[in-house]
Amino acid sequence: MTKKTNVLCFIDNPRGRDFEIVVLLAIFIEKYLNCKVEFFLKWDIHQIYKKKPDIVLTPNAIGSHYYYEITKYAAESGIKVFSLISEGNFRTNGTFNYWGYNKNNIFYQDYICHWSQRTLDFLVSELPEYKDKMVLTGATGFDRYKIYEFQKRETILRKYGKEKYKKVITYAAWSFGKLFNEQGRKEIQYMNAPGKPDRAKWMEEQMYEVEGVLERVITENPDILFFLKRHPSARNPSVTGEEMNEIIRLSKYENVIYIKEREEIHDLIAISDLWLGFETTTALEAWCMHDRPTILINSNTDFIRDELYKGSVIAADYSELQSFVDEFYTTGRVKAFDIVEKKQERNRLMASIIGFDDGLNHLRAAFYFNKTLTRPESKIKIKINLIYLFRHLLTRLGKLTYNKDLFLKLPKFKKSVWVFERLDMSEAYLAKKRYEKYVDDFYEKKHLHSLSDFELLWTNIITQKNE
Incomplete structure (x- = not known):
């Protein structure tokens, strides 16, 4: 059996917006692209060094300094990066900071995914040097309203x-x-x-x-x-x-x-x-x-x-x-x-x-994920980052002594409460398991049963402009 592709997916919460942005894509790539997806809190960036994944998946690359650090660390280590976008409805009148927390002003992911043609056209005009990276996927998080x-x-x-x-x-x-x-x-x-x-x-x-x-x-x-x-x-x-x-x-x-x-x-x-x-x-x-x-x-x-x-x-x-x-x-x-x-x-x-209200946006994203997956490998060389290691060790040690009421009373510890409250990803895996049935039913209604069916669908829903 072909070895599965190891995908590390970093999220800010085992439930909510960012999880919903990536979960349908995660379900698809496990079922049809021979991937294994593991979820981790965006705080725990050391998992990249520890797990040495084939590809890193994030709901966005600029929405927090953690997502920016994840994509930068992975890309500079030779690991493929696929990022979606959490706030894709951005203003195109010049008042929106499209770099967000990306202080280097460099996109590290293979593709810059857009919710709409409107935002794609705007960012191409602003950053023509990234034109070939700009693609239209639609908003994956909205697919659930057609599926769940x-x-x-x-x-x-x-x-x-x-x-x-x-x-x-x-x-x-x-x-x-x-x-x-x-x-x-x-x-x-x-x-x-x-x-x-x-x-x-x-x-x-x-x-x-x-x-x-x-x-x-x-x-x-x-x-x-x-x-x-x-x-x-x-x-x-x-x-x-x-x-x-x-x-x-x-x-x-x-x-x-x-x-x-x-x-x-x-x-x-x-x-x-x-x-x-x-x-x-x-x-x-x-x-x-x-x-x-x-x-x-x-x-x-x-x-x-x-x-x-x-x-x-x-x-x-x-x-x-x-x-x-x-x-x-x-x-x-x-x-x-x-x-x-x-x-x-x-x-x-x-x-x-x-962009699209047909429940297929996660499949548009999957098309570009697959292209990222199948491009030639880079030489992977991951250097340990002592800050990320320190965070990782803190969470592992902290879990042994964590008491929410106590931590909230301690000035040095109360800012870490959110980490310990969200570190456990069991809720994400349970939700993913529950959603799989909805996805299977949706694919059945669309007569999508095999990868060849999806490849045929891709030829119809991915515009020639973005291939």
Whole structure:
């Protein structure tokens, strides 16, 4: 039997966005490209030296300094690198830092994967020297809305003892929490634009406005259960404790469930009647799953953001939001969301942002992964990195003595709590195993049974421009 290709996949969490970006690709390459995939926390970069893999897989190459270090270390060691992209809906007006944490301004992966033709064309114009590396894969993390089965409402409500509620609304929080930690404030300052109000001051004002609107709609509708989902990137994972945001003080109400990481965003979308936000890409995820109304709470729309808001209904204040809620629970629809212009905007935005809404984006990525896999080998020479070794040893020793309550009380240790909380990848493997059935069913419906079937599919879904 041919020796399997060893793939190390680094992620920031055994669940959530980055895991969902890579898991369908991981399932495919194990089933059809003779690979073995192992998941590791992005902190544990020493695993590259220890495991000496054939290829390293990451959900992005610039979204954190860990992902940047992983791709750089692997590539400089002669190991092939394949990276996707976590934030592929980036602005193409010159205000987006497309290098992120990549301080060397060098792409180390074989291919620079893009969600859409819009971003591909933009980055080719900005970095023509990387033109041959630029490819269009679509957003792999959105494929799950065409493939997975999701939790039932009664299952989730039973978990919280809220079975009596027949109506469910979810609010997906924005990154207001960045106001309350040092790194977040630096990021906000970076976003200050000439001629515009101070962004931190503006964010604080908006946060309390949104909180006030939400509080009133929650208290005025005691028969509706509200899930309030904290933004996953509102703070660095090393920051411990609860940060202030627009929703945390509302968790005291009987008809509120405050969600940090316990529930997947796709399951919350599946059980919700209405999807609320201030500014959220999860509205796009809601459109992928079903045509339930998405409503943004904005007292004004004049701030730096992409066009995603054009597909949603805007509620300027409590009265407008309440009228939309009443309309939905009376008629089952929100007319303002259903108008032709809004539907056209949603269709346009889907193509402009995620590229394709057919569940095949992970297979487009697999085409380029396979090309990376089959290119000639480089000479692999991995030098030990003492910093990565030190981190690795710390986690191994720390696991023996780790106690969350104790570590949170120790200044030198509390910033490492996120590492120990996420180090165990058993949850990732369990989720991957569960998703395999959904993937098999999806492939069966598409009449995809062998690698030759996928190769034929690739000739149809990969544009000649990107081959």
